[in-house]
Amino acid sequence: MQRYPRKKTRQIMVGDVPVGGGAPVTVQSMTTTKTADVDGTLAQIYALKAAGADIVRCTCNEKEAAEGLARIVPRSPVPIVADIHFHVEMALAAIDAGVHCLRLNPGNLRKPEEIKLVARECKDRGIPVRIGVNAGSLDKRLLDKYGEATPEALVESAQIELGLFAEVGFEDVKISVKASRVPLMVEAYRQLSELVDHPLHLGLTEAGPPPAGIVKGTAGIGTLLMEGIGDTIRYSLTTDPVEEAKAGRTLLEALGLRERRNVDLIACPSCGRAEIDVYRVAQDAQAALEARSIPLQVAVMGCVVNGPGEARSADLGIAAGRHRGHLFIRGEIVRVVPEAEMVDALVEEAEKLVKEGFAARLAAADANASKEAEADRLALLGDKGGDANRSEARVELINRRLAANPEG
Secondary structure, eight states: OOOOOOOOOOOEEETTEEESTTOOOEEEEEOOSOTTOHHHHHHHHHHHHHHTOSEEEEEOOSHHHHHHHHHHGGGOSSOEEEEEOSOHHHHHHHHHHTOSEEEEOTTTSOOHHHHHHHHHHHHHHTOOEEEEEEGGGOOHHHHHHHSSOOHHHHHHHHHHHHHHHHHTTOOOEEEEEEOSSHHHHHHHHHHHHHHOOSOBEEOOTTOBSTTHHHHHHHHHHHHHHHTTOOSEEOOOBSSOHHHHHHHHHHHHHHTTSSOOOSOEEEEOOOOTTOOSOHHHHHHHHHHHHHHTTOOSEEEEESOTTTHHHHTTTSSEEEEEETTEEEEEETTEEEEEEEGGGHHHHHHHHHHHHHHHOHHHHHHTOOTTHHHHHHHHHHHHHHHHOSOTTOHHHHHHHHHHHHHHOTTO
């Protein structure tokens, strides 16, 4: 895996999941059910786990929610964080419920003695706390001091909370300084990272619905991860939280920060030479491969002329040509199948590749597959020529325009 040099942080344990201290970057999400709905909340937690979440947060905003947590925690497949809003009583009730971590917002729970009371209880029980600073709920005193939510204001809010924890000797902490604007969020985390060695929880708050929310979240979280900042992440999307977990997992896999656990499907954008509906085949293949949690990079290419070569870095792929599918492993054609069987053949080969390995599957290749693929490739070139997309014609047009107006 690719490794970006990561800032060294201390490590805390959220249940049995390590955060910081060189541990793998973890994915978090939050349930949208009523926590009092135990079965509904557990169903969502299991769905989040299956989608890649390592830790899940549930709201604890009322007595019934705390009671729900007491029933959820023993049955949860992942550690549970209780999200505390304004009431110290709910924090203490969540501790009693057996949660693995608390999230406290300094902008909401503000009385120093109450904050220290919670810290003492967490220290006694061995429960970590996330200091969850949010630009939208900063203490009015900080807003008056800085005029608005600035990186400095977010960082100072976290430092004030740390100071209260230090008064009771509590240091089992991770921190977030979230904002809804990417530049503000990124700069706040950069500044905080220079000042503390506590693990950092990255997130862009209120990112909105996909796809824009994913783009904004990735811009902020991805930037910081590539700078070595961040120990755990959460996308905050206006959608099914399962999509948050998928986005987080996909980002970490794309950056090489976590091993691939499911398919990474790549596909050509289709072109004048494509002989299949690339979009449909890609969608069908992705659905089938994801359902089987195939941890490979798989390519769906529209034609055999360039497809296997262009996608030779993929673990496995299939390219269309002359009403047939040309199955290839790392650029080597291993089998030719009827067009109607392309997706089934791709899935079958993927399962065998995971089970048997690359060497075995390359050794099992059909001896005639390469010759058949080459015959189809040449036939396609004969039918549509070497410039099916009229790219060279466009290049010539550009050259003529520039030649006619060299100063333009």
